[in-house]
Amino acid sequence: MTTFHVMAGSDDMAERPAIRRITLSDVRDALALGFEDFRAKPSHYVFLSLIYPICGVVLVTWSSGANLLPLIFPLIAGFALLGPFFALGLYEISRRRELGMDTSWRHALEVRHSPALPSILAVGALLFVLFVAWLVFAQMLYTNLFGPEPPQSLGLFMASIFSSENGLLLMLAGNAIGFCFALVVLATTVIAFPLMLDRDVGAVVAMETSLRATLMNPMPIAAWGLIVAALLIVGTIPLFVGLxxxxPILGHATWHLYRKLVVDERT
Incomplete structure (x- = not known):
């Protein structure tokens, strides 16, 4: 039965899982293992996988129709901030495959029965707040540089971005702000969701463990962040279909990265 224990684990103890030091080869291995998980039974994940390109197209369509063209890129980039939460079902599939259990697609939905669900939802809510904050900052930046009036068309909008000093400043400042948001999410949630799914340690402990793992392994985690960013960019190019x-590959790989970073003291 799911109970409300967000600050600490189910036994009200603030467990601090031990962290390993890893190398870049471990990051590559995690990615390879994630690909193996995806390749094992990809048909089981189709319904999950389609969520991402569909949501991406919907976000762009909505922003265009609502004269919110300046928010197209922030929406696409910010959508990645929510990725760790949306990949919960994929972590569960990798966990079950690791244990030799049934990995039918329906088990991806069993996350809703996890005793750590309140903690998972709490961290998910935090990611949503950061997503909204990123959009607010992006809109404020555009308004300060180009004024409150929305662009009349996509062509005029693109021309103003790529042919003016304000456009260059928008890209530089926007990417810098976005990097800060992404860094916060990476450092605090890189393994938080897999940890909560595997061991009900509480939201605060899960985020603190992710932060400790990042500080102990700055280069591997930075490399992981760059890999994720690069692959997401590649995935969005063909109308989000690549996502x-x-x-799914990144979701499965995140589980294996968690396994490499956190010592399982239960065995």
Whole structure:
């Protein structure tokens, strides 16, 4: 039965899982293992995979129709901030495959029965707040540089971005702000969701463990962040269709990265 224990684990103890030091080869291995998980039974993940390109297209369509063209890129980039939460089902599939259990697609939905669900939802809510904050900052930046009036068309909008000093400043400042948001999410949630799914340690402990893992392994975690960013960019190019493959692989790989970073003291 799911109970409300967000600050600490189910036994009200603030467990601090031990962290390993890893190398870049471990990051590559985690990615390879994630690909193996995806390749094992990819048909089971189709319905999950399609969520990502569909949501991406919907976000762009909505922003265009609502005269919110300046928010197209922030929406696409910010959508990645929510990725760790949306990959919960993929972590569960990798966990079950690791244990030799049934990995039918329906088990991806069993996360809703996890005793750590309140903690998972709490961290998910935090990611949503960061997502909204990123959009607010992006809109404020555009308004300060180009004024409150929305662009009349996509062509005029693109021209103003790529042919003016304000456009260059928007890209530089926007990417810098986005990097800060992404860094916060990476450092605090890189393994938080897999940890909560595997061991009900509480939201605060899960985020603190992710932060400790990042500080102990700055280069491997930075490399992981760059790999994720690069693959997400590649996935969005063909009308988001590539995300149907990229996101599941990254989701599975995140589980294996968690396994490499956190010592399982229960065995």
């Amino acid at each position: 149907a493959v990229i996101m």
